[in-house]
Amino acid sequence: MAKILAIEDDATTGKEIVAELAQSGFETEWVADGREGLDRALSGDFAAVILDRLLPGVDGLAIVTALRAEGIDIPVLMISALSDVDERIRGLRAGGDDYMTKPFASEELAARLEVLLRRRSAAPRSTLTVGDLELDLFSRAAHRAGAEIRLMPTEFKLLEFMMRNSGQVLTRTMIFEAIWGYHFDPGTNLIDVHLGRMRRKIDRPGLAPMIHTIRGAGYEIRAPE
Amino acid sequence: MRPSELWRTTPFRLTMMYGAVFAVAVLALMGSIYQQTAGYLTRQIDGIVVSEVRSLTLGGAEHLPERVTQAVAADTRRIEYYGLFSAEGVWIGGNVHSLPPALPIDGVPRAIRTPNLQPGSRGLAERMPWGEILFVGHDALVLTELRTIIVRALAFSGGLALVLGAAAAAVLSLRPLRRIDRLREASRAALQGEVGVRLPVSRRRDEIDMLAGVANAMMDESERLLWEVKSVGENVAHDLRTPLNRLRALLYRVSQETKLAGPEREMVDRALAETDELLTRFRALQRIGEIERRDRIAFFEPMRLQSVLEHVVELHEPSAEDRGVDLATDIAQDAPEVRADPTLLFEAVSNLVDNALKFTPRGGQVRVRLTVRPEGPRIEVADNGPGVPEAERDAVLHRFYRVERTRTEPGSGLGLSIVTAIARLHHFTLALEDAKPGLRVALNCWPRGVEA
Numbered sequence: 001m002a003k004i005l006a007i008e009d010d011a012t013t014g015k016e017i018v019a020e021l022a023q024s025g026f027e028t029e030w031v032a033d034g035r036e037g038l039d040r041a042l043s044g045d046f047a048a049v050i051l052d053r054l055l056p057g058v059d060g061l062a063i064v065t066a067l068r069a070e071g072i073d074i075p076v077l078m079i080s081a082l083s084d085v086d087e088r089i090r091g092l093r094a095g096g097d098d099y100m101t102k103p104f105a106s107e108e109l110a111a112r113l114e115v116l117l118r119r120r121s122a123a124p125r126s127t128l129t130v131g132d133l134e135l136d137l138f139s140r141a142a143h144r145a146g147a148e149i150r151l152m153p154t155e156f157k158l159l160e161f162m163m164r165n166s167g168q169v170l171t172r173t174m175i176f177e178a179i180w181g182y183h184f185d186p187g188t189n190l191i192d193v194h195l196g197r198m199r200r201k202i203d204r205p206g207l208a209p210m211i212h213t214i215r216g217a218g219y220e221i222r223a224p225e
Numbered sequence: 226m227r228p229s230e231l232w233r234t235t236p237f238r239l240t241m242m243y244g245a246v247f248a249v250a251v252l253a254l255m256g257s258i259y260q261q262t263a264g265y266l267t268r269q270i271d272g273i274v275v276s277e278v279r280s281l282t283l284g285g286a287e288h289l290p291e292r293v294t295q296a297v298a299a300d301t302r303r304i305e306y307y308g309l310f311s312a313e314g315v316w317i318g319g320n321v322h323s324l325p326p327a328l329p330i331d332g333v334p335r336a337i338r339t340p341n342l343q344p345g346s347r348g349l350a351e352r353m354p355w356g357e358i359l360f361v362g363h364d365a366l367v368l369t370e371l372r373t374i375i376v377r378a379l380a381f382s383g384g385l386a387l388v389l390g391a392a393a394a395a396v397l398s399l400r401p402l403r404r405i406d407r408l409r410e411a412s413r414a415a416l417q418g419e420v421g422v423r424l425p426v427s428r429r430r431d432e433i434d435m436l437a438g439v440a441n442a443m444m445d446e447s448e449r450l451l452w453e454v455k456s457v458g459e460n461v462a463h464d465l466r467t468p469l470n471r472l473r474a475l476l477y478r479v480s481q482e483t484k485l486a487g488p489e490r491e492m493v494d495r496a497l498a499e500t501d502e503l504l505t506r507f508r509a510l511q512r513i514g515e516i517e518r519r520d521r522i523a524f525f526e527p528m529r530l531q532s533v534l535e536h537v538v539e540l541h542e543p544s545a546e547d548r549g550v551d552l553a554t555d556i557a558q559d560a561p562e563v564r565a566d567p568t569l570l571f572e573a574v575s576n577l578v579d580n581a582l583k584f585t586p587r588g589g590q591v592r593v594r595l596t597v598r599p600e601g602p603r604i605e606v607a608d609n610g611p612g613v614p615e616a617e618r619d620a621v622l623h624r625f626y627r628v629e630r631t632r633t634e635p636g637s638g639l640g641l642s643i644v645t646a647i648a649r650l651h652h653f654t655l656a657l658e659d660a661k662p663g664l665r666v667a668l669n670c671w672p673r674g675v676e677a
Contacts, residue, residue, distance in 0.1 A: 020474070081463075086524070103463075103470040107477060154539060180540060184572045184643075185508055187579055193544040216477050216497040 002047030002117060004028045007037030007063065008079070009055050013102065017050060020106035026113070034058030041067055046074060048117055050109070053080030053091060061094045068095035075116035079104065088183060107169070107217055114168045128163040131210060131223030133202060135163055142202075149201050154179065158198055162211070162221040171218035195219050234398040244390030248383055259375045263368055270347045270363045271334035277305070277361045278332070278351055286355040290318045293359075306348060306362030314358065321360055324350060330358055337362055345369065404433055415444060420451075455514060462510040469507065473500045509639035516569070516646040525651075527562045530570070530602055530670065534595055537574045541582060549587035552578075555594040560602040563670045565651050573647040576640040577606040577666050584664070585610040601671030609663040618657040644668070 004026045008014040014030045021028045029046070031037040034055040041049050041063065049067075053060040064076050078096040080087060088099045097116050100109065128135045133144045140156050142149040151159060161178045162170065172191040177183060195211065203209045208224030231237060281292050293309045297320045308321030316322050324330075325339040325348065332351035348362025408424050415422040423444060424437040476497045479485070485493060538554050545552035574593075581591040585608040594605040613621055622645050644666075648655045652672045658665040 016471075016474075103467040105470055105477070106474050180536075182568055182571060184512065184568075184575075185505060186540070186575060190540065190544055190579070193547050196547070197543045215494060216473075216480055216501075 002026065003045060004048050004050060004113065005037070005040055005046040006030045006050040007034065007041070007055065007060070008032065008050070008052045009034075010052070013052075013079075016106060017109065020110060021113070024107075024110035024114070026110070034060070034063060038063045038066055041074070042070060042072060044072070048075040048077065048113055050077050050079060050113070051096070053078050053087065061090065064091070064095040073120075075113075075120050077109075077113055077116055079109075105171075108171050108173065111169050111171055111218070112174060115165050115170070115174065118165055118168065122164065128160065130163050130166045130221060131208075133163070133210060133221075133223075135159055144202060144204070145207060147204075151201070154194075155198060155201070158194065159202075162198075162219070165221075167220065167222045169214050169217050169220050175219070230402060231395060231398050234402055236397040236401055237394040240390055240394030240397055244386060244394070247390075248386055251382055251386065252379065255375050255379050259372065262371055266367055266371065267347060270365075270367075274334050274347055274349055274361050274363050277363075278349065278359060281307075281359065281361070282353065286353060286357065289353070289357065289359070293318045304364035304366060306346070306360070306364070308360035310358040310360070312352075312356035312358070317357070319360070321362070324358065324360055328360075401433065408433070408437060412440075420448060455517065462507040462514075466504065466507050466511075469500060469504055473497065473504065476500060506639065509643060513639065513642050513646050516643065516650055524566045525564045526567070528565055528567045528570070529562055530560055530595055530604060531556050531558060533567060533571050533574060534593055534604065537571060537578055538593055540575060541578045544579075545582055545591065548582055548585070550582055550585045551590040552582070553590060553592045555592060557595050557597050557602070560595050560597050563602060565670070569647045569650070573644045573668065574604060574606070576644050577604075577668070580640050581606050581608040581610075581664070581666070584608060589663075598669070598671075600669070603670060604668040605665055606667075607660040607663060607665035609660065612659060612662055612664045613657060615659070621657065622655070641666075 004021055006014060006017045006021075006028055008017060008030065009032050011032065014032060018028045018030050028050075029040065031040055034057040037051075037055075038058060040046070051060050051063060055063075060078060060080070064078070067074070067076065075097045076095065077098045077100065078091040079100045079102055080091070081102045091099045097119075098112050100112065126137055128137065133142070135142045135156075137160065140151065142151055142156075142159060157179050158175070161175065173185075175191055175195075176186050180186075195213075199209075199211045202211055202221075210221050210224060212220045212222065214220055277296070281289060281296060284292060290309055293307050296305065297307050306321045307319035308324065309317040309319050310324055311317055314324055325337050328335060328337065328348070328350050330350040330352050332349055334347050334349045337346045337348045345365035345368050346362050347365070348360060350358055350360045352358050404425075404427070411422055411424045423441045426434045426437050426441070476493060480490070480493045480497060534554065534556055538552060542552055578591065578593060585591055589609050592605070592607045594607070596603050596605065622641055645655055648668060651670075654669045656667040656669065658667060
């Protein structure tokens, strides 16, 4: 299983990250110091880095910039107490792949990390397949069990995002950010309604359900067993 | 500045008061000069009259009538009066044909009040040792002239003082008035909630500056308190979110890892939902703080409101359909661009639509409109739900306020507060109106103050 590097100066948060990721099956190395963290990240032993934006000594932004300057392309998930959009943009511009604000629900951290790892390892494909569900990325047509499913542009984006991350819990926030590109709280209900619509199109009566609601977390698409 | 304000200023009133005092002083001065001069002239005239009598009687009774006639002839200026009367008072000679009635015949000069002689004239009547009565008078023309001069001088200088005083008062008042206008402008901005506004203080350190200084100190203090209250709210939200997240993580683990079933399972799930609800509110509180604190002019860009509205409607369309509410749009495609932060405006309109959908009963309609006003574009979100009574409209913009009958709806109750914060950041105004029936919330996308 992939090894994760967490650079976080706050001991409580650091330990929580290690514990939570262990539950999700990740082995995590926690480093409190920014310089040491940068050295470890440069070693190439890790599949992804969780990086605190504000660190004593070396700033989190400087670490991402240094990593990218060295040509190291591992996914970097930035976490920060600064939730301002400006900060998010700055973090992503410096080379971060995703940005979370503290405090966060720990399963959200794991879920985001999974998505990042998946994104890096994904080979370019023209068709996504989950079970008997197929999505053609060029013609934007979806088929399940041979029957065509008509998709609106937003629905296509949603289905693509879910299928690329099949078998993976996606939180409502992640879905909203990925599909609509905004970073505010749209209200849980709103995303649920969109997922409900998607479910009615994919999981027609008589077919085994593929879109699953994960209690207290979000949604997941997976092939029926 | 209105003209009526001019005469109410302190400098104007002070100047006019000084002017009045000055006028009284001039009056007193002129009066005194007249009094003194008139007294002196009277004494001179009296002297002239007495010496005239002496010179006329020098030649004795024999030459008197002749001398009187000569004197009348010699008085080319016609300012002397002469009259010679017999002991019985019958006219003998001179240019006065009857003795002034009330004049005692005692040789003392007095003022003469006879209709045919100039008023104010001086004269005396004296009985000669041989019985005849001689009257000699002197015209008061000099005195009359003097009075005319003084009155004219008074009228001229008084009028001039009045006009000059009024002009000076107006000029003196204009400057303070202009300063007051600037103070008023600044205060108005501060009243409208603009943060960081201070009253202008000049280098003169005069009484207006002193007052402005006091007002500025008060504004400093209230702003500091405001920040404190805000940061307390935000810090509380932030500090509570951490343990809440841990609590949520625990509950989540319980629901994931234990094989709960039935009512226990339901209770854990409810606890999880309640925790999420709490977290939502704290996030919203922090979000408001974030928006209010932000100086995001750098993120403002010219943008089309049309696409924002279309995307918001697209986002909420399924939700409207689920609720059985018709979500209609009426978007003016010719609406001009505005300088704004597109993501924040999306958030604002999304909140408005979310609110409207929540408060509209099944079968109702929510209308999203973009109209063009002379001042700029205007976004309207109207529902035909129960609406908000006029008395409550201000209150719904306050944090956590929820109209009584909507308490059962999920949500932070902070949606409109977020919209208000976004509007304020853009210097836009938010208006709650009666949609008859229902509520219409309008976001006027032009800088506040243009319509004033």
